[in-house]
Amino acid sequence: MKIPLSFWEDSFFNEIFDLAVVGAGFVGLSAALEYKRSLPQAKVIILEKGIVGQGASTKNAGFSCFGSVGELEDDALTNPIDSVVETVKRRWEGLGILRANIPDTEMDYIETGGWEVFQDKDEYEAAALSIEKWNNLLRPIIGKGVFQVQAIDKMNFQPMSIYNPYEGQLNPMKAIQYLYRKAISEGIIILKGIDVDTWSKKNDVFEVLDRDSHTFCSKKILVATNGFTGRLLSDLDVKPARNQVLVTKPIHELQIRGNYHYKKGYIYFRHVDNRLLLGGARFISDKENTSSYGQTSEIQEYLSNLLKERILIDQSYDIDQWWSGILGVGNAKGPIVKEIERGLFVAVRLGGMGVAIGMEVGQKSAQQILNSK
Numbered sequence: 001m002k003i004p005l006s007f008w009e010d011s012f013f014n015e016i017f018d019l020a021v022v023g024a025g026f027v028g029l030s031a032a033l034e035y036k037r038s039l040p041q042a043k044v045i046i047l048e049k050g051i052v053g054q055g056a057s058t059k060n061a062g063f064s065c066f067g068s069v070g071e072l073e074d075d076a077l078t079n080p081i082d083s084v085v086e087t088v089k090r091r092w093e094g095l096g097i098l099r100a101n102i103p104d105t106e107m108d109y110i111e112t113g114g115w116e117v118f119q120d121k122d123e124y125e126a127a128a129l130s131i132e133k134w135n136n137l138l139r140p141i142i143g144k145g146v147f148q149v150q151a152i153d154k155m156n157f158q159p160m161s162i163y164n165p166y167e168g169q170l171n172p173m174k175a176i177q178y179l180y181r182k183a184i185s186e187g188i189i190i191l192k193g194i195d196v197d198t199w200s201k202k203n204d205v206f207e208v209l210d211r212d213s214h215t216f217c218s219k220k221i222l223v224a225t226n227g228f229t230g231r232l233l234s235d236l237d238v239k240p241a242r243n244q245v246l247v248t249k250p251i252h253e254l255q256i257r258g259n260y261h262y263k264k265g266y267i268y269f270r271h272v273d274n275r276l277l278l279g280g281a282r283f284i285s286d287k288e289n290t291s292s293y294g295q296t297s298e299i300q301e302y303l304s305n306l307l308k309e310r311i312l313i314d315q316s317y318d319i320d321q322w323w324s325g326i327l328g329v330g331n332a333k334g335p336i337v338k339e340i341e342r343g344l345f346v347a348v349r350l351g352g353m354g355v356a357i358g359m360e361v362g363q364k365s366a367q368q369i370l371n372s373k
């Protein structure tokens with residue numbers, strides 16, 4: 001039920017904003033900040049349906065990474081090698097932008113390194129053979145060789161893994177909270193609990209309507225809703241993909257430290273203090289093409305078995321918590337950043353690397369909006 005507005009509230013809702021951003025994840029917050037910094041007098045509002053955060057930005061695994069050999073090889077099967085290298089460049093530079101905007105201490109950023117592990121010997125040997133190729137391709141970007149073979153023990157995978165010393169970890173909730181504080185301190189209005197439903201345009205001004213019948217007027221709109229975009233713009237090539245995640249209770253003398261990638265990056269695990277976080281495996285089921293939160297016994301069983309049989313072998317532990325998050329994916333890899341009609345912009349489809357590229361995508365989108373008529 002819509003509660004009648006006061007005179008003051010009504011005046012607020014009747015204001016015409018210069019930019020209304022739908023979605024307060026990494027992309028929406030970064031775009032709003034970049035726009036406001038370039039045009040300090042602009043009136044910018046962010047409309048977010050969650051009360052804390054409902055998107056991938058606060059439900060992800062907190063890896064600061066840019067691709068494992070297995071993932072890059074897999075991408076190179078369907079994409080020109082130049083574009084795969086370009087993607088790594090974008091992620092690497094994106095992580096630089098993230099860390100330039102959010103102090104490491106504010107998001108508990110730590111450099112941990114990352115390991116790609118393999119179950120299958122042939123798969124490991126094929127990946128190991130391509131290390132030199134990828135090191136040569138990435139040296140101009142990273143400045144040095146990235147990947148090297150390293151032994152791993154204590155887990156039930158191939159005894160050798162592929163190590164990348166330049167990976168790190170962060171607390172994504174803290175990162176987003178920092179961006180919220182920044183945005184508010186720079187004069188951006190953030191309204192939570194606003195589930196945008198539709199919009200219409202009259203005299204060059206959009207009237208945005210939420211599910212509780214509030215209206216907001218804005219000259220421009222940026223849709224930064226990632227995996228939830230289909231409900232607002234069904235023609236775009238962006239679909240939801242759910243990822244389920246578990247975290248254990250604290251484990252006495254947990255030996256595993258750092259980031260781990262498995263199955264071409266579709267499965268990932270890391271330590272969080274003295275707990276173990278494990279997630280992914282959406283490839284085992286077609287029920288994960290959804291924007292509904294929740295768990296399925298299929299994925300839970302698969303991840304639980306993996307944890308027991310390959311990761312925390314000979315160790316006692318309890319699973320503390322399960323959750324899920326929604327990615328935005330599509331037939332093509334890489335984000336969609338464009339104006340789809342005059343004044344209406346999108347920056348969506350961040351895939352599984354939005355921690356790395358989200359800030360850059362938001363900034364790029366803001367520049368596009370600033371340069372538009």
Ligand SMILES: Cc1cc2nc3c(=O)[nH]c(=O)nc-3n(C[C@H](O)[C@H](O)[C@H](O)COP(=O)(O)OP(=O)(O)OC[C@H]3O[C@@H](n4cnc5c(N)ncnc54)[C@H](O)[C@@H]3O)c2cc1C
Pocket residue numbers: 022023024025026027028047048049050053054055056057058059060061062063064065194195196197224225226227228229232242243244245279324325326327347348349350351352353354355356357358
């Ligand atoms: C489980 C999981 C693990 C991941 N792990 C990593 C990782 O370790 N490293 C990495 O780089 N990336 C990771 N990712 C990907 C990364 O989290 C995302 O790519 C990134 O957060 C996307 O940011 P975004 O701002 O585009 O979208 P989101 O963070 O999804 O933000 C979109 C926002 O729009 C809001 N919204 C949607 N519809 C509406 C509406 N109608 N009205 C108002 N608001 C709306 C949502 O509530 C949401 O807050 C992971 C993702 C998941 C799900």
